[in-house]
Amino acid sequence: MALYDQTLYDFLNIVERKFMESNLLADEWHEFEDRFRERAAQRWQALQAQLTPFERHATLRKHITDALSQLLDDDPLYQKAMAMSARKARIKDAIARLDYDVWFLRNKRLHLQLQVYAMEAECDDFLTETDRQLHERFRNRQRARRNPIYWRGGGIAIMEPTDDRVALGYLRDSETVIMTRHAGALHATFEKISHSAYGVLNHLNRPTFFQSMGRPVKAVLDANPEATEYELIRAALGGARSLLEEWAQTRLHTETLNVVDEGKLREVMRVNDAP
Numbered sequence: 001m002a003l004y005d006q007t008l009y010d011f012l013n014i015v016e017r018k019f020m021e022s023n024l025l026a027d028e029w030h031e032f033e034d035r036f037r038e039r040a041a042q043r044w045q046a047l048q049a050q051l052t053p054f055e056r057h058a059t060l061r062k063h064i065t066d067a068l069s070q071l072l073d074d075d076p077l078y079q080k081a082m083a084m085s086a087r088k089a090r091i092k093d094a095i096a097r098l099d100y101d102v103w104f105l106r107n108k109r110l111h112l113q114l115q116v117y118a119m120e121a122e123c124d125d126f127l128t129e130t131d132r133q134l135h136e137r138f139r140n141r142q143r144a145r146r147n148p149i150y151w152r153g154g155g156i157a158i159m160e161p162t163d164d165r166v167a168l169g170y171l172r173d174s175e176t177v178i179m180t181r182h183a184g185a186l187h188a189t190f191e192k193i194s195h196s197a198y199g200v201l202n203h204l205n206r207p208t209f210f211q212s213m214g215r216p217v218k219a220v221l222d223a224n225p226e227a228t229e230y231e232l233i234r235a236a237l238g239g240a241r242s243l244l245e246e247w248a249q250t251r252l253h254t255e256t257l258n259v260v261d262e263g264k265l266r267e268v269m270r271v272n273d274a275p
Contacts, residue, residue: 007064008040015072018081025081032077043071097258104257106199108265111244113196118237121230131188150187153194154210158186176211178218182229186217189233193240205247212243 012033019025019032072078120126148159148167157175160183162168171177178186190213194201201209216239220227257265 150183154207156214212239
């Protein structure tokens with residue numbers, strides 16, 4: 001009898017966790033538990049005659065659990081709970097499949113958008129006059145005037161060259177510092193790409209993405225401190241495109257899309273192959 005009580009206790013604990021996943025079912029738990037214990041007690045008399053005391057406890061527990069499971073499957077309230085749980089699981093799976101396709105498409109779209117930005121940068125059409133005015137608005141700000149950082153994110157800090165010790169105190173030891181007189185243009189570039197990358201970046205991959213942009217810029221400046229604005233923007237765009245290509249190879253695989261027609265998608269992406 002003690003083995004039966006312990007097995008029933010453990011069994012109902014597992015069932016209770018399933019009921020507590022829904023507030024509606026949680027309100028009916030105590031009524032269900034009382035009814036189930038009564039039915040189990042009635043079933044126990046017949047089950048007890050089928051068990052022998054010479055079997056191992058593990059075997060006896062299995063027989064008791066199987067009988068309780070059969071009794072549970074016949075309960076209409078439990079059937080309702082399981083139907084609701086199965087439906088919710090199917091919907092969550094559908095959402096995950098759609099999310100995969102959406103992220104795939106946004107990744108491809110951002111890759112094409114960066115190519116457009118690169119072509120605009122070649123023609124000096126990438127940054128508008130409004131974008132360039134970010135530089136002057138930042139320099140003429142009234143608050144925190146000695147903070148030299150134009151843009152910060154993902155372990156990257158962009159600023160104009162300075163020897164001011166107070167200004168340099170705003171930097172963090174862990175940051176990759178990009179000092180250039182084109183800080184305003186880089187600020188606008190990083191902001192513009194950040195907006196274009198909506199839906200692709202999250203709190204996990206955002207630092208990696210911005211580091212992929214900042215490190216090539218830093219390398220260009222280390223090689224040539226007088227690098228032009230175009231050279232720095234091109235380095236930032238190139239780093240972002242390289243990372244997207246790496247993500248496409250490691251995270252996105254062919255014939256895994258759920259809704260999107262991959263053949264049509266390849267046709268769209270072939271615009272990049274045209275002269």
